[in-house]
Amino acid sequence: MNSQIKVSFIVPAYNEVDNVFPFYEAFSKTFADSNLLWELIFIDDGSSDGTRGKLRELTINKPNVLAISFSRNFGKEAAIWAGLNNATGDIIGIIDADLQQDPQDALNMVNALLDNDDCDMVAAFQAHRHEGRLLSFLKRSFYSLMDSMMETPVLKDASDFRVFRRCVADTILSMPEFHRFSKGIFSWVGFNTMPYAYEPLERQHGVSKWSLFKLLQYAFSGIISFSTKPLRAASWLGISLSILSFIYFLVVMVQKTMFSIPIPGYATLICLILLIGGVQLLFLGIAGEYIGRTYIQVKSRPIYIESKRFQSQNIEHKHYQECE
Numbered sequence: 001m002n003s004q005i006k007v008s009f010i011v012p013a014y015n016e017v018d019n020v021f022p023f024y025e026a027f028s029k030t031f032a033d034s035n036l037l038w039e040l041i042f043i044d045d046g047s048s049d050g051t052r053g054k055l056r057e058l059t060i061n062k063p064n065v066l067a068i069s070f071s072r073n074f075g076k077e078a079a080i081w082a083g084l085n086n087a088t089g090d091i092i093g094i095i096d097a098d099l100q101q102d103p104q105d106a107l108n109m110v111n112a113l114l115d116n117d118d119c120d121m122v123a124a125f126q127a128h129r130h131e132g133r134l135l136s137f138l139k140r141s142f143y144s145l146m147d148s149m150m151e152t153p154v155l156k157d158a159s160d161f162r163v164f165r166r167c168v169a170d171t172i173l174s175m176p177e178f179h180r181f182s183k184g185i186f187s188w189v190g191f192n193t194m195p196y197a198y199e200p201l202e203r204q205h206g207v208s209k210w211s212l213f214k215l216l217q218y219a220f221s222g223i224i225s226f227s228t229k230p231l232r233a234a235s236w237l238g239i240s241l242s243i244l245s246f247i248y249f250l251v252v253m254v255q256k257t258m259f260s261i262p263i264p265g266y267a268t269l270i271c272l273i274l275l276i277g278g279v280q281l282l283f284l285g286i287a288g289e290y291i292g293r294t295y296i297q298v299k300s301r302p303i304y305i306e307s308k309r310f311q312s313q314n315i316e317h318k319h320y321q322e323c324e
């Protein structure tokens with residue numbers, strides 16, 4: 001029944017030289033018995049460790065692979081976008097190259113999608129987090145913050161590990177924004193999403209590319225990309241401070257004129273000036289972030305630059321252009 005259905009999996013790979021072949025073997029072994037047509041779209045995100053050569057070797061020796069190399073490191077979000085631009089499947093998925101996400105889970109997710117006509121997307125979330133307490137706490141706080149900031153709810157703990165129908169991919173392809181934040185994009189486009197609990201495995205080779213600082217930057221960038229509430233917060237804080245200072249002004253006037261109470265000056269003044277100065281600078285910075293993003297978006301630079309592509313002999317790949 002599924003014989004004609006084609007699945008494209010996007011595999012972002014940044015310095016994953018030792019994972020390329022093991023990942024392919026694990027994936028092809030899992031999908032071999034599935035009756036599905038499949039292809040793997042590796043995106044070499046400007047690796048410097050020979051991933052590109054390995055991918056070339058893979059396309060020469062194995063079927064069903066398209067490998068695209070970026071001219072430099074553009075980040076995982078750009079890699080996902082490049083994958084979407086080139087995926088030809090009826091169902092499209094995103095999976096990491098480091099084998100932390102089991103291909104068997106990927107197949108289960110595809111089957112869940114095929115078994116549920118009402119469902120357009122299956123998103124994997126970590127049933128139990130294996131990270132340290134601090135990281136876990138920060139990620140959970142981020143999701144709560146994100147949830148309160150976004151107009152659409154974000155699926156808690158949902159990763160980029162997901163599969164979805166072509167209609168979802170086409171919708172995302174119609175959103176060529178420069179600062180991409182997939183978690184936000186997936187939630188913003190809507191569609192019926194089914195959660196799928198999975199246990200991440202140990203990384204096979206290499207190291208994680210995400211430091212705590214990078215994650216914080218990513219979180220901040222995500223909020224700015226998907227919400228204008230921080231700007232509104234500036235207005236509300238401004239209004240609140242104005243009201244408070246007006247009340248304080250009245251109190252001081254009454255103290256001075258009616259009760260002749262001396263007004264304690266210097267320390268209060270310095271504290272208030274510093275506080276208000278700090279708040280002003282903070283919100284100037286936040287407003288600057290939005291202006292900066294608008295500036296970059298207006299330049300309309302490409303989200304990624306492709307430097308090379310290799311493909312297995314059995315796949316005929318044309319550049320995927322537009323949604324139909």
Ligand code: UDP
Nearest residue numbers: 012013014045075076096097098208209210
């Ligand atoms: N990745 C990428 N570009 C980057 C950073 C990461 O394509 O700039 C890929 C990486 O090769 C991996 C996936 O994104 O396949 C997830 O990265 P990683 O395993 O480092 O993240 P973690 O699993 O530790 O959150």
Ligand code: MG
Nearest residue numbers: 096098100203
């Ligand atoms: Mg990983």
